[in-house]
Structures are given as structure tokens and as C-alpha cells.
Amino acid sequence: MTELPGWKLDHVDAQRMKTLALLLADPNPIHLDADAARRLGVAGRPVNQGPSTMAMAANMLLAAFPGARLTRFSARLLGLVLAGDSVEGGGSVIEREILDGQERVRCQVHLDVPGRGRVLEGEAVLVLPASRAADDR
Amino acid sequence: MDLAGHELPSGSARLEPYQNWLLHDAFYSPPRPEPHPVAAFVLANRGIGICMADLFRLFGSDINDGPLLAESSIELHCPLAEDADYEVRGVIESVERRHSRRIGPFDRITCRFDLLQAGDLTATVTNVFAIPRPGEDGTP
Numbered sequence: 083m084t085e086l087p088g089w090k091l092d093h094v095d096a097q098r099m100k101t102l103a104l105l106l107a108d109p110n111p112i113h114l115d116a117d118a119a120r121r122l123g124v125a126g127r128p129v130n131q132g133p134s135t136m137a138m139a140a141n142m143l144l145a146a147f148p149g150a151r152l153t154r155f156s157a158r159l160l161g162l163v164l165a166g167d168s169v170e171g172g173g174s175v176i177e178r179e180i181l182d183g184q185e186r187v188r189c190q191v192h193l194d195v196p197g198r199g200r201v202l203e204g205e206a207v208l209v210l211p212a213s214r215a216a217d218d219r
Numbered sequence: 220m221d222l223a224g225h226e227l228p229s230g231s232a233r234l235e236p237y238q239n240w241l242l243h244d245a246f247y248s249p250p251r252p253e254p255h256p257v258a259a260f261v262l263a264n265r266g267i268g269i270c271m272a273d274l275f276r277l278f279g280s281d282i283n284d285g286p287l288l289a290e291s292s293i294e295l296h297c298p299l300a301e302d303a304d305y306e307v308r309g310v311i312e313s314v315e316r317r318h319s320r321r322i323g324p325f326d327r328i329t330c331r332f333d334l335l336q337a338g339d340l341t342a343t344v345t346n347v348f349a350i351p352r353p354g355e356d357g358t359p
Contacts, residue, residue, distance in 0.1 A: 091247060098244070098245045098246075098247070099245075101241055101244070101245045102242075102245040102246075102261075105238060105241060105242050105245065105261055105265070106261055106264050106265060107264065107265045107270065107271065108264065108271055109271060109272060109282060110271070110282050110283075110286065111283060122284065129287075132287070132288035132291060133257050133260040133261065133264075133288075133291070134245065134246060134247075134257075136257050136260070136291060136293075137246035137247065137248065137255060137257040138246075138247060140246075140255065140256050140257055141246070141247060141248055151295075151298065152256040152295065153294070153295050153296075154292075154293070154294050154295070155256065155257075155292070155293045156290070156291070156292040156293075157290065157291055157292070158289070158290050159287070159288055159289060159290065159291070162287075
């Protein structure tokens with residue numbers, strides 16, 4: 083089993099959540115308004131959208147396999163990521179196979195918020211670029 | 220109302236180049252012409268023919284109560300493209316009553332969204348929402 087390189091995002095940005103709320107057409111106030119998140123007893127800061135947390139894990143995978151194409155990604159969202167948090171990630175390759183002449187890797191991934199624990203666990207499949215697959219052989 | 224099997228109204232979505240740029244930036248990803256793989260989630264969410272507030276109303280919930288996504292799965296059958304039109308179809312696949320020590324009884328509602336381009340399936344997004352059912356006897 084090959085460990086993926088460690089990954090870190092230093093600062094989760096509330097402004098990006100607002101942009102994403104517009105792109106998602108998602109009016110859930112906990113992503114926009116710290117007061118709403120506090121009033122609902124969710125958190126004292128805006129809550130990062132689930133797909134944004136998933137995107138962080140996808141970014142980690144695409145950094146580990148430059149030029150690869152992510153074809154499948156399943157994630158369980160286990161905890162909240164809040165504005166101002168840092169996020170750390172890791173994972174491992176659990177399977178490699180050649181299918182239709184393309185090398186595919188199946189990976190387990192996780193993301194943690196230091197001090198609060200695990201926020202995402204998931205599994206992904208990536209198709210490696212032809213040159214990368216040849217290099218690896 | 221039994222929600223399992225309920226088909227959601229279909230709709231369409233398109234990721235304009237400037238939206239693709241903004242989405243990469245919002246996802247902490249260097250902007251590039253190829254959409255981020257999680258853009259499939261965004262296209263599904265925006266393109267299905269029911270707004271999120273009405274979807275949660277259908278679930279018997281309220282989006283202003285801050286519902287959260289519990290799980291999501293994205294399958295990309297072929298790469299996404301900016302400036303392309305996608306038809307979005309959706310169905311509520313299942314509703315399961317569960318019980319949690321933290322939130323009490325809740326429904327685990329699974330929705331599947333298919334993105335089609337020119338009739339071909341491009342991506343499938345499956346989202347699981349945990350909808351609290353306070354006061355309902357949900358203990359299995």
C-alpha cells in the first residue's frame with residue numbers, strides 16, 4: 083500500500099463559501115452568515131459546503147497524480163469544516179489495475195481539522211495519464 | 220407521502236467559462252478550462268428542476284434549519300466541459316429511518332442525479348441527506 087503525500091490547506095475562506103453558494107444556488111444560511119450558524123446551534127462561524135470539502139480531497143488526489151482524471155469519488159462527511167480552519171489530508175493507494183490499456187488507481191482518502199478530528203473519509207478512482215502509467219511500469 | 224422512487228422535475232445546467240473560473244477558485248483549485256470533477260455536484264444541484272428550498276420542503280424539512288449533506292458520490296463517465304449544456308434528471312432513491320444518539324430519529328434520504336449531454340450519460344451524483352425527525356418514534 084502506497085501512502086499519498088501529505089496535503090494541507092492553511093485557511094478555509096468564508097468569502098469562497100459565498101461565491102460557492104451563488105454557483106450552487108444554495109441558500110442555506112449556515113454557509114453565509116456566522117450569526118445564522120450560531121443561532122441554529124451549528125457553529126459560531128460559517129460552515130464550509132460539503133462539495134467544497136469534497137473538492138479539497140479531490141485536489142489532494144490530483145496533486146498526488148498530476149494529469150490524472152478522477153472518475154469516481156465517494157465521500158462521507160463526518161464533521162464540519164468552518165471558516166478559518168486549517169485542513170490536513172492523507173490517504174493511500176489500495177489497488178492498481180490496467181483496464182482497457184489505462185492504469186487506474188483506487189485510493190482511500192481522509193481529511194482532518196487539527197484539534198477537531200476527522201471531517202471526511204472517502205474512496206476514489208483515478209485514471210492515470212498514459213505517460214505516467216508507462217513511467218510507473 | 221412515500222418519497223422513495225419519487226422523480227424530481229428535470230432541468231438543465233451550463234457552466235459558463237467565468238463560472239468555471241470562479242468555481243475552481245472557490246474550490247481552492249487553479250483555474251483551468253477543464254471543470255473541477257466536483258463541478259458535477261454543482262451542475263446537478265443547480266440544474267435539477269427544483270430549487271433546494273423546495274427539495275427540502277419535499278423532504279418535510281426547511282433549508283433555513285441548516286440541513287447538512289451526509290454523503291456524496293460522484294461518478295464521471297466522461298470528462299465535464301465548460302460552456303456545455305447538461306440535462307439533469309433526478310430521483311429520490313430511498314428513505315430510511317435511522318436513529319442517532321446525537322440527533323435522535325432522522326431520515327437518511329438518498330437522491331440520484333444524472334447529467335446527460337446530447338442524450339449521453341456524462342455523470343452521476345448521488346447525495347445522502349440526514350433529515351432530523353424530532354419527536355418522531357424512529358428507534359429501529
